[in-house]
Amino acid sequence: MNGGTGRSKVILMGIASKIQIILGALIAAFFGLGLIGCLSQKTEVSVTIAILLFLALGVWLILRGVKKGRLVKLFQRYVALLSGDSERSLDSLAGALGVSVDAVRDNVERMIKQGLMPNAYINRDTNCLVFAGRVPAGQAASRPAAAPGGQGGNPGGTGYRTVVCKGCGAANQIPVGGTGECEFCGSRLG
16 A cells, blocks of 8 residues: 555545535525425425425435544544554454444444555454554564565664554554554555
8 A cells, every 4th residue: 555545535534524514514504495485385396305305415415424524533543542452452442442342343344444444354253453464563573674675674673663653643663764654544654
């Protein structure tokens, strides 16, 4: 994944959420007033039905925008909690949030489907979140140093350091003097 695609997705979803809410509110207000006008006068049924459909569209946009905004906020909360858990355990996450494991699993699956957690999947055997092709942060210190000149390598072999992602706030391990990618959103670290 190239620098920041996950972060871009988080930002775009947040913006889309606000646009949907505003647009939905404008449509609902305009056609709500139109419906009041239709009901106070004798208007053709087809006109009233058309106004009701547009009113429903406005309400649908508002609800969709609110749902999308909640998912982005929930993603940020999950990232904050998961970045401190080297196992990325859904059981631990559910315990910290005070919700069921099934609810957490459903939310994480929605986040993955929406592209908020690129290259991630849920390991059903361990009930943990796994990022394909990445070593969990808690195992970073035991990784051997990459060959000099390798991508994201650790030329000096001096170990790893923890950096906080500017995109999502997750703590990540990257080679000292090297660069990396956020395990959660894919933003470039370095």
